[in-house]
Amino acid sequence: MSTFADVIVPVPLPGTFTYEIPPEKERFVQTGHRVLVPFGSKQYMGIAMRIHHIPPQGVQVKMITEVVDESPSILLSQLNFWQWIASYYMCPLGDVLKAALPSGLKTETRRRAQKLQEVHTQTEFQLNTAQQKAFDLINSSFQEKNVCLLHGVTSSGKTEIYIHLIQQTIQQGKQVLYLLPEIALTTQITTRLKNIFGNHLGVYHSKFTEAQRVAVWQKQLSDDPFNVILGVRSSIFLPFTHIGLVIIDEEHESSYKQQDPAPRYHARSAAIMLANMYNAKVLLGTATPSIETYHNAITGKYGLVELTRRYKDIQLPTVQIVDTKDLTRRKLMEGPFSPLLLSKMRQAIDKGEQVILFQNRRGFAPFIECHTCGWVPKCLNCDVSLTYHKQHNQLTCHYCGFTYPVPAQCPACENNDLQSRGFGTERIEDYILQYFPQAKVSRMDLDTTKTRKAYEKLINDFASGQTNILIGTQMVSKGLDFDNVSVVGIINADSMLNYPDFRSHERAYHLMAQVAGRAGRKNKQGLVVLQTKNPDLPIIHQVVENDYEQLYNDQLAERQLFLYPPFCHLIYIYLKHKKESVADEAAQLLSTQLRQTFGNNILGPDKPTVGRVQTLFIRKIIIKVKLSSSIYKISEYLQTLQQQLLANKGFSALTIYYDVDPQ
Ligand code: ADP
Ligand code: ZN
Ligand code: ZN
Numbered sequence: 001m002s003t004f005a006d007v008i009v010p011v012p013l014p015g016t017f018t019y020e021i022p023p024e025k026e027r028f029v030q031t032g033h034r035v036l037v038p039f040g041s042k043q044y045m046g047i048a049m050r051i052h053h054i055p056p057q058g059v060q061v062k063m064i065t066e067v068v069d070e071s072p073s074i075l076l077s078q079l080n081f082w083q084w085i086a087s088y089y090m091c092p093l094g095d096v097l098k099a100a101l102p103s104g105l106k107t108e109t110r111r112r113a114q115k116l117q118e119v120h121t122q123t124e125f126q127l128n129t130a131q132q133k134a135f136d137l138i139n140s141s142f143q144e145k146n147v148c149l150l151h152g153v154t155s156s157g158k159t160e161i162y163i164h165l166i167q168q169t170i171q172q173g174k175q176v177l178y179l180l181p182e183i184a185l186t187t188q189i190t191t192r193l194k195n196i197f198g199n200h201l202g203v204y205h206s207k208f209t210e211a212q213r214v215a216v217w218q219k220q221l222s223d224d225p226f227n228v229i230l231g232v233r234s235s236i237f238l239p240f241t242h243i244g245l246v247i248i249d250e251e252h253e254s255s256y257k258q259q260d261p262a263p264r265y266h267a268r269s270a271a272i273m274l275a276n277m278y279n280a281k282v283l284l285g286t287a288t289p290s291i292e293t294y295h296n297a298i299t300g301k302y303g304l305v306e307l308t309r310r311y312k313d314i315q316l317p318t319v320q321i322v323d324t325k326d327l328t329r330r331k332l333m334e335g336p337f338s339p340l341l342l343s344k345m346r347q348a349i350d351k352g353e354q355v356i357l358f359q360n361r362r363g364f365a366p367f368i369e370c371h372t373c374g375w376v377p378k379c380l381n382c383d384v385s386l387t388y389h390k391q392h393n394q395l396t397c398h399y400c401g402f403t404y405p406v407p408a409q410c411p412a413c414e415n416n417d418l419q420s421r422g423f424g425t426e427r428i429e430d431y432i433l434q435y436f437p438q439a440k441v442s443r444m445d446l447d448t449t450k451t452r453k454a455y456e457k458l459i460n461d462f463a464s465g466q467t468n469i470l471i472g473t474q475m476v477s478k479g480l481d482f483d484n485v486s487v488v489g490i491i492n493a494d495s496m497l498n499y500p501d502f503r504s505h506e507r508a509y510h511l512m513a514q515v516a517g518r519a520g521r522k523n524k525q526g527l528v529v530l531q532t533k534n535p536d537l538p539i540i541h542q543v544v545e546n547d548y549e550q551l552y553n554d555q556l557a558e559r560q561l562f563l564y565p566p567f568c569h570l571i572y573i574y575l576k577h578k579k580e581s582v583a584d585e586a587a588q589l590l591s592t593q594l595r596q597t598f599g600n601n602i603l604g605p606d607k608p609t610v611g612r613v614q615t616l617f618i619r620k621i622i623i624k625v626k627l628s629s630s631i632y633k634i635s636e637y638l639q640t641l642q643q644q645l646l647a648n649k650g651f652s653a654l655t656i657y658y659d660v661d662p663q
Helices: 076-088 093-100 129-144 158-171 187-200 210-221 233-237 267-278 291-298 324-329 339-350 425-435 452-463 504-516 538-545 548-562 580-601 631-646
Strands: 004-008 017-020 034-039 042-052 147-152 175-179 201-204 228-231 243-249 281-286 303-307 318-323 354-358 367-370 387-389 394-396 403-405 418-421 441-444 469-472 485-490 527-532 568-577 602-606 616-626 655-660
Touching (some): 004 034, 004 093, 017 034, 076 093, 076 233, 076 267, 076 631, 129 147, 129 158, 129 303, 158 175, 158 281, 175 233, 175 267, 187 452, 201 210, 228 233, 233 267, 243 267, 291 548, 318 324, 318 538, 339 354, 339 527, 425 441, 425 469, 441 452, 485 504, 504 527, 504 548, 527 538, 538 548, 568 580, 568 631, 580 602, 580 616, 580 631
Parallel strands (some): 147 281, 175 243, 201 228, 318 527, 354 485
Antiparallel strands (some): 004 042, 034 042, 394 403, 568 616, 602 616
């Protein structure tokens, strides 16, 4: 009797593929073993999922080429978790495999034991009264509920509370997974934890070398795994055997959602699911909870613990609003700066204090325009205008990354009258160098932080006072702990507010509150200058008053009225094709079918804001799923519709994918 293995193969096709196990290897292959298998004309590293004796019908079964592992590289619990991801986020298991395994394990390396350096253990801080109380409340909440939200203002010492919870969990003989957004996982936090947990701590980061990542994976499979994993989104895929606590810091961060490629999973939801599988507890921490999480806490699904004071009672900063529309009319703006912001910056610099300027656009100018005829250069592959980058003197598409030379004259009217429009961080830096020629200025955005080293140097230089002014995109808002920042300038709140998405105000609040939280952390109260053309918008006042409750109430009422999460689930369906007519026709067909089932809860098809990316035309359909419906059933139904649609003549080259719980 032959033995077969159903194998997950890293290809974007649904399901597993059955292979015969060579008779001499039969006794060695188990679920979770890596096996080399032929697929099409290639060999792939797959994972054996199920071992059985049922020959597949109507196909010629191929043989496994090689059994790579001596013992399983993937645990059964991990495979269950992968299956959940694939079915909930509607993507092939092969895509989950690709996201989960470090590349080092996708090649034939045999597993090797890891060498560890001895690290000395320094002591942790005592919790103050408020922190101790929060710690106790979290513990009692865990008696009843699996998930608890720690809502604590910036600098209230949430990290200290995490540290105490981690210690408690380790003492119970269980493991801890501590998740941070990519950008917040700096040497600052790593060092702090290494000092306390020494060799018990493993760090897992996407910028680590393959060898480092594989070493962590293997250590987790060994008899002596790390007790604590500090990691980014993808560390939910590591092998755990006895996890007891998951901490998700900055839980509101939209970067916990993987956008591209599939699996488009939300690490917060997935980690809660993971914890569930192990009967573990989850602590969500943030100063600005996501509306969904806060809703779950308020309605009693999650526990809720609040810390309203900063450690040592340092006051939250004062926020002053500046009406830039009025100042522009009165011709009082100096480039992107109000006189107030400039004078406050000058005072701070004169006193040896530091300044952070926040502008959520990178590059020099968001676009350039012909002053004579209005021509704007656009990307040839995508439906967007190009951003001017002065340093390289080129135009860049922020969607596909393509770069173009700056034309000497307007190709439409042949005049030499091309002008920069708007302000990116690079241009803000230019202005600052003119106004403050003595100051040491640095800029933190995607362009200046291509490597982790560059990013950490920017942070360290600012933390040690070598830089006076830090200009940056949302990167400057992420969990940085500086002592000497007295002024924070929000150059333009409007670009965040005008973004066409139901979450734009929530997100703008998060960003502004977080960046404001960088002001006056240790010694004294700081000042935030908030520049906007819409000083009367409620959200601006919510930022000024630090009134999260009001933001939540307003946003929740709006979402209830227009039916958005947390009152439903959203599924976005994307259809892409080289020909616009094909994308359009397919989207029309699909949405007509969907309307028969979901009625008015189907929106679209629409052309997204950027209607073409990398030469493919895009159509988008939105499904608003009732909370009582099962995403898994809908997932099956959509798969069927998709197969029918792709069977249509002319549609075979169509790309269809789903974004479940989009961010
Ligand atoms: P949060 O995570 O809430 O923003 P942190 O945990 O980073 O706050 O704490 C802010 C600062 O206060 C840090 O520099 C931290 O070392 C210090 N701090 C917080 N709690 C304590 C404590 N109990 N003892 C000593 N220092 C503390
Ligand atoms: Zn022109
Ligand atoms: Zn492009």
